[in-house]
Amino acid sequence: MxxxxxxxxxxxxxxxxxxxxxxxxxxxxxxxxxxxxxxxxxxxxxxxxxxxxxxxxxxxxxxxxxxxxxxxxxxxxxxxxxxxxxxxGAHGTLSIGTASSSGVTILPKVARIFRSHYPDLKFELWEGESIRIIELLNAGLIEIGLVRFSFDADTYESIQIPKEPLVAAIHKNNPDFLNEKQDVIPLRKLIDQPLMIHRKYEALITEHCQQAGFNPYLLCKSDDIMPILAWADADVGIAIVPKAAIGLIPSTNLVFKTLSDPCIDVASAVIWMRNRHLSAAARHFLTLFTTINKDPLLLDLP
Missing domain, CATH: 1.10.10.10 (Winged helix-like DNA-binding domain superfamily/Winged helix DNA-binding domain)
Known part of the structure; x- marks a missing residue:
């Protein structure tokens, strides 16, 4: 030797x-x-x-x-x-899990900024509903997750993302909305309308509808946003989804209306395991996310 x-x-x-x-x-x-x-x-x-x-x-x-x-x-x-x-943090692979709608809105913009600082870093994306993202995080297959429901603060650390409103995805030929030109509609406009929702929003939507004076007609409940958007595109009913879901499916049939009186906001967060070592790349990514969270206008910079 x-x-x-x-x-x-x-x-x-x-x-x-x-x-x-x-x-x-x-x-x-x-x-x-x-x-x-x-x-x-x-x-x-x-x-x-x-x-x-x-x-x-x-x-x-x-x-x-x-x-x-x-x-x-x-x-x-x-x-x-x-x-x-x-x-x-300048080299290696960063594994991120994301709920569907979050993955096509804020995450690509953050990744673009991040890559300008660390061009040699690679990404591995895992997509699924929030429960699936939690499972991947617990299993150590991802370091960072973007989720849309409450989580155990003793197990996970988090960065809250600004809330976004729920919107109604309505077929353009729906006779009750043919003459509706406003981008914002009162929640009461959905009385007796066949609504299709993500199961995790059932309690939230029901509570706000009752505040507006009616019980919602829940035609369909799903564990995924994509199917109810597809059903809305086929004019089965009206899908209630986060605003970030606009554009998830290519469609010329759907119009989106933000709900008001009352507005229904949903929260999301970036989370990671509290007592698990993070790679330098993950730490840098979270630092960038924190910076953008304080100054969202950074996302619009060239």
């Missing part, structure tokens, strides 16, 4: 072609350096140098060792650089 020190000593002699000069470069005396090289030759069972009066020449075995030694040192330097880049 060769030590890293022996490799460096050997390369110094090979580059200088003179053991005295190599010893000076290495800041050591010549006799110890000569002994190191003699021991190296004995351990390898091969002669590495042809010692002349003025200049040391490498044997064939010495030339092979020089090529390999240079490659080894280069590989070591590259490895150290990569490790430092990973620790600095």
């Amino acid at each position: 060769m030590s890293l020190r022996e490799i460096k000593y050997f390369l110094a002699i090979a580059q200088e072609g003179n053991i005295t000069t190599a010893a000076q470069q290495l800041h050591m005396a010549q006799p110890p350096l000569s002994r190191q090289m003699k021991n190296l030759e004995e351990n390898l069972g091969a002669k590495l140098f042809e010692r002349g009066h003025r200049k040391i020449q490498l044997t064939e075995a010495g030339c092979v060792l020089r090529n390999r030694a240079e490659q080894l040192l280069k590989l070591m330097d590259t490895t150290v650089k990569e490790i430092r880049e990973i620790e600095s």
